[in-house]
Amino acid sequence: MGLNRLALVCSAVLLLTFSVVSHAGVTSNYTRVAEPSEEMPLETFPPPAGYNAPEQVHITQGDHNGRAMIISWVTLVNDDGSNVIRYWPANTDGSTKESAEASTSSYRYFDYTSGFLHHATIKGLEYETKYFYELGSGRSTRQFNFMTPPKVGPDVPYTFGVIGDLGQTFASNQTLYNYMSANPKGQAVLFVGDLSYADDHPNHDQRKWDSYGRFVEPSAAYQPWIWAAGNHELDFAPSLGENQAFKPFQKRYQTPYRASKSTSSLWYSIKRASTYIIVLSSYSAFDKYTPQNSWLESELKKVNREETPWLFVLVHSPWYNSNGYHYMEGESMRVTFEPWLVQNKVDIVFAGHVHAYERSERVSNIKYNITDGLSSPVKDPSAPIYITIGDGGNIEGIANDYTYPQPSYSAYREASFGHAILDIKNRTHALYTWHRNQDDEPVVADSLWVKNRYFLPEEETDSVDTRI
Numbered sequence: 001m002g003l004n005r006l007a008l009v010c011s012a013v014l015l016l017t018f019s020v021v022s023h024a025g026v027t028s029n030y031t032r033v034a035e036p037s038e039e040m041p042l043e044t045f046p047p048p049a050g051y052n053a054p055e056q057v058h059i060t061q062g063d064h065n066g067r068a069m070i071i072s073w074v075t076l077v078n079d080d081g082s083n084v085i086r087y088w089p090a091n092t093d094g095s096t097k098e099s100a101e102a103s104t105s106s107y108r109y110f111d112y113t114s115g116f117l118h119h120a121t122i123k124g125l126e127y128e129t130k131y132f133y134e135l136g137s138g139r140s141t142r143q144f145n146f147m148t149p150p151k152v153g154p155d156v157p158y159t160f161g162v163i164g165d166l167g168q169t170f171a172s173n174q175t176l177y178n179y180m181s182a183n184p185k186g187q188a189v190l191f192v193g194d195l196s197y198a199d200d201h202p203n204h205d206q207r208k209w210d211s212y213g214r215f216v217e218p219s220a221a222y223q224p225w226i227w228a229a230g231n232h233e234l235d236f237a238p239s240l241g242e243n244q245a246f247k248p249f250q251k252r253y254q255t256p257y258r259a260s261k262s263t264s265s266l267w268y269s270i271k272r273a274s275t276y277i278i279v280l281s282s283y284s285a286f287d288k289y290t291p292q293n294s295w296l297e298s299e300l301k302k303v304n305r306e307e308t309p310w311l312f313v314l315v316h317s318p319w320y321n322s323n324g325y326h327y328m329e330g331e332s333m334r335v336t337f338e339p340w341l342v343q344n345k346v347d348i349v350f351a352g353h354v355h356a357y358e359r360s361e362r363v364s365n366i367k368y369n370i371t372d373g374l375s376s377p378v379k380d381p382s383a384p385i386y387i388t389i390g391d392g393g394n395i396e397g398i399a400n401d402y403t404y405p406q407p408s409y410s411a412y413r414e415a416s417f418g419h420a421i422l423d424i425k426n427r428t429h430a431l432y433t434w435h436r437n438q439d440d441e442p443v444v445a446d447s448l449w450v451k452n453r454y455f456l457p458e459e460e461t462d463s464v465d466t467r468i
């Protein structure tokens with residue numbers, strides 16, 4: 001082969017390669033500033049001042065429709081009244097306050113004894129109303145507030161933050177700060193698991209659960225965080241004599257699981273504004289005949305898209321992940337549940353676990369059986385978008401070990417810390433944006449106009465112009 005001919009062949013190969021790649025997803029070439037995930041010391045978050053002051057205050061939705069709230073807090077002593085919450089609508093002068101009593105418990109873990117963990121569910125709240133609430137007594141009284149969601153309905157706008165794998169490092173702090181300064185402001189957080197990372201410390205240092213509670217309080221006391229459980233919630237440590245999985249997490253963080261007829265706080269559903277949110281547990285049994293499997297099968301039949309057009313699933317371990325970290329760990333759950341999610345036209349599945357960011361195309365891989373050997377994801381307009389957002393900034397650092405070439409199902413991926421905003425406009429459109437920590441919050445690193453699968457099942461177009 002002459003030199004000219006060889007050059008021609010090489011050019012053709014290059015051209016072909018370029019055309020294939022140009023149709024593939026994007027691996028961001030954004031160069032992160034090297035940023036170790038250094039843990040914030042315990043002293044960064046001291047308990048609030050005052051005798052037996054309530055601390056680690058957090059709230060979550062308390063029923064299926066958004067007219068109840070679970071208020072949780074911790075006190076060091078179980079005095080008379082330390083389990084009482086008083087609350088009133090902000091449009092009254094507060095002279096008439098409702099009150100409710102919390103259930104109170106504590107737990108032991110290895111050589112640690114927790115404070116008194118209080119959980120009160122306040123019910124019968126008005127929709128779209130600001131409430132003040134008050135915990136503690138005397139000079140230790142602390143006051144907070146929250147906004148109830150609008151009445152459930154098909155065109156109700158609502159804005160969620162999406163955060164995962166947060167931990168409590170200086171990077172975590174940046175994530176939370178950026179989320180709290182977002183515009184539009186998130187009204188509730190979809191949290192995809194891995195909270196405190198206490199288990200990364202000697203003997204699962206349970207004081208890190210306390211410091212985590214103080215760390216997130218500036219947001220979590222004022223708006224509901226919808227919790228999914230990750231592997232760092234297991235705290236399963238037989239070598240320490242700790243054999244009860246999820247004990248600290250379930251003692252500290254409640255969910256309204258009974259309202260959706262679930263038998264475990266680890267999987268449940270809520271309706272909020274125009275959304276139906278299903279939370280799954282990657283680390284609980286999910287095969288056929290198990291409680292979670294039976295629950296999800298009947299749960300999906302209850303979703304009425306005419307009432308709640310948007311259907312989201314939260315789960316910790318991702319089903320589509322092209323990062324070397326945790327590669328295929330979510331595969332068995334994907335094989336079990338993916339056909340149902342496609343059949344029910346779920347809009348987005350949010351996952352964490354991998355400490356980076358990735359967004360998929362709408363693909364499914366449900367044709368596979370052991371006989372026909374078909375096993376490649378294919379474009380599927382009924383399939384969800386899979387978003388991996390385990391990039392909250394925890395102590396374990398960034399996951400930057402992507403597989404190459406980038407699989408065709410992967411639309412965008414970047415090894416940076418950050419958070420996302422899901423801004424639902426109406427029954428057909430939601431603006432989804434992802435924000436890396438290194439930029440100011442208004443900078444959008446990835447974005448998509450998400451089209452509702454039930455009312456507008458058209459293909460979305462990437463908003464590539466916003467990327468660096």
Ligand SMILES: [Fe+2]
Nearest residue numbers: 194230231353
């Ligand atoms: Fe995880």
